[in-house]
Amino acid sequence: xxxxxxxxxxxxxxxxxxxxxxxxxxxxxxxxxxxxxxxxxxxxxxxxxxxxxxxxxxxxxxxxxxxxxxxxxxxxxxxxxxxxxxxxxxxxxxxxxxxxxxxxxxxxxxxxxxxxxxxxxxxxxxxxxxx
Numbered sequence: 624x625x626x627x628x629x630x631x632x633x634x635x636x637x638x639x640x641x642x643x644x645x646x647x648x649x650x651x652x653x654x655x656x657x658x659x660x661x662x663x664x665x666x667x668x669x670x671x672x673x674x675x676x677x678x679x680x681x682x683x684x685x686x687x688x689x690x691x692x693x694x695x696x697x698x699x700x701x702x703x704x705x706x707x708x709x710x711x712x713x714x715x716x717x718x719x720x721x722x723x724x725x726x727x728x729x730x731x732x733x734x735x736x737x738x739x740x741x742x743x744x745x746x747x748x749x750x751x752x753x754x
Contacts, residue, residue, distance in 0.1 A: 656744065657691035663751040693740040 657679060665678035684692050712725035727742045734742060
């Protein structure tokens with residue numbers, strides 16, 4: 624399971640954070656998940672990825688929206704957010720090829736808020752080889 628969530632974290636990083644260097648726009652995943660947080664807490668950093676991440680990282684996590692906290696959290700935090708839901712709904716699912724995220728997605732309405740946020744973000748950034 625931890626390997627799976629490490630894959631999600633890698634996917635999330637690859638899906639948007641490196642885009643900024645090429646086009647000076649905020650990465651799509653960061654813009655979508657943290658748009659209001661950036662406007663509220665980091666208006667002068669808008670469009671500069673490193674400044675945005677530093678600014679948001681300096682905030683108390685409880686000040687950030689759930690979607691933004693989810694995007695910025697570590698792989699271990701993602702794992703912890705879904706550990707109980709995985710055990711409850713998907714314990715018999717063999718990890719790999721997106722099966723765990725599909726299972727959690729099938730139970731999305733029953734998941735804890737924090738896990739639902741992780742799953743929604745992962746489903747927005749599909750990749751068939753997540754383990």
